[in-house]
Amino acid sequence: MEAAFAEYLDEFTRRDWETLDPAAVTDPVRVAVVGLGWFAREWALPGIARSAYTEATVVTDVDAAAVEAVAAEREATGVTPDEFRAGAVADAYDAVYVATPNATHLEYVEAAADQGKAVLCEKPLEATPERARRLVAACHDADVPLMVGYRMQTDPAVRRLRDLIDAGVAGDVVGVHATMTQTMLGELGGDHDQWRLDPDRSGGCAVMDLGVYPINTTRFALREDPVRVSGRTRSEHAAFADVDEHATFRLEFPGGVDAQCSVSQNAQHASRLEVTGTDARLILDPAFYEREDRGFAVVRDGTRVDVEFDQVHQIEAEFAYFGHQLLAGEPFHADGEHALTDSRALAAVYESAETGEPVALGDAA
Incomplete structure (x- = not known):
């Protein structure tokens, strides 16, 4: 393989x-x-x-x-x-x-x-x-x-994942599963007064703070935008009384491809993105956190290959791209119009969680 x-x-x-x-x-x-x-x-x-x-x-x-x-x-x-x-x-x-x-x-x-x-x-x-x-x-x-x-868009692991999808190594993409969870009050210092817990300052918690990663990374990897979103949120811990603590949501992409996502600010640390195709599975695990090395694996016909590579500093890569494009006079890929799609998708997750109905992105606020 x-x-x-x-x-x-x-x-x-x-x-x-x-x-x-x-x-x-x-x-x-x-x-x-x-x-x-x-x-x-x-x-x-x-x-x-x-x-x-x-x-x-x-x-x-x-x-x-x-x-x-x-x-x-x-x-x-x-x-x-x-x-x-x-x-x-x-x-x-x-x-x-x-x-x-x-x-x-x-x-x-x-x-x-x-x-x-x-x-x-x-x-x-x-x-x-x-x-x-x-x-x-x-x-x-x-x-x-x-x-x-x-x-994530300037991280080589994500760019190589997209290369393999483009090259047809996975075959036809059937679905995506993504997870991003953490114990926020422990990992970020236990501050119960932090802005993420204030809906007026954050706009939400689990979905806004973590959900944006699987949404945008899946969009980037598939080169497609979701057309329909459904979601569910819940909060149990007192610190999350005003915001979402846990969330699950589904993104429907053109061609019938679904991305099933789960995020939580109060669950054991996890970070994974898996693209399943007719010919192979492409896996990033760990995937999303800047403070841990990324893992990259390809599974096909019962054989798994874990790719060894030199890790990069994600934020250095991001700022290198930012500075390079400015000095070279080149445009950015992740521009404002691109980000507005995520804003609509995030709002649609919350709308769906409130109404219990799926939301077409063209109808999202």
Whole structure:
């Protein structure tokens, strides 16, 4: 079986989007980092620093102590959110990375667009589809490029998975199963006051925070968008009284292909994506978390091949792509219009969970 797909896995971690020589970059894209939560501090800022195409020059957050500490650590300029929105140090950055709670993305992206800066906004775009549309429109009207932070799309494991699907190694895709679960209150520090538990700031919890990964990664791998969504949510733990703790949902894709997905913020840690075809199964396990190595396997005719490859820093790859495309004058694949499909799908899961009926995406809010 190895010979059948080996040619598609040569140089597994190759950057098939890269046309510039990273060693020749002398003026990387200067990035202002908006939001200094644990992900920005532990993953985004190191990823920006590791990428040859980017450097962090400005940081801001509502937490003044965090701004002071990170600015000193990263040798960056620290400003208040008001100063950032006013463009006080706009000459010090070329692009803006927004990693604040979902419901605050819009205000910072609008400020960046007004300043004429390229934007990398974390997913999901916003807390509601209506606000997501306003965010995309702000960048469109200002003619500034918008990329959305789907780090899975620049992960070589996901790109090779898509290569194998495109090459027909799996045969005709029959279905997809995806799981992403964690004990959020344990793994993210046990903070019961965090913004993910506030529906006004997050837009939801399990579906918004985790469900976006199987939705978007399946769309990317299949090169298709879902046409119909059904879902169910439930909450049992007191901390999740106002948001969804667990969720299961089904995405119906053209050609009769279904993706069955389960996500939870209060279950044993798991992360898996499996594409089943008429000829083979393609498996990512672990799949979605930035803090664990990805696993890649192909199963066909009773034989399983686990592919050994050099792991990459997911966030470095994401920022390398972001900076590279800006320097090369090339568009982003995961742009705002692409992300609006996810916003509609996420809203449709919640609508279906409330009504008990499937929702056609064309009918989603």
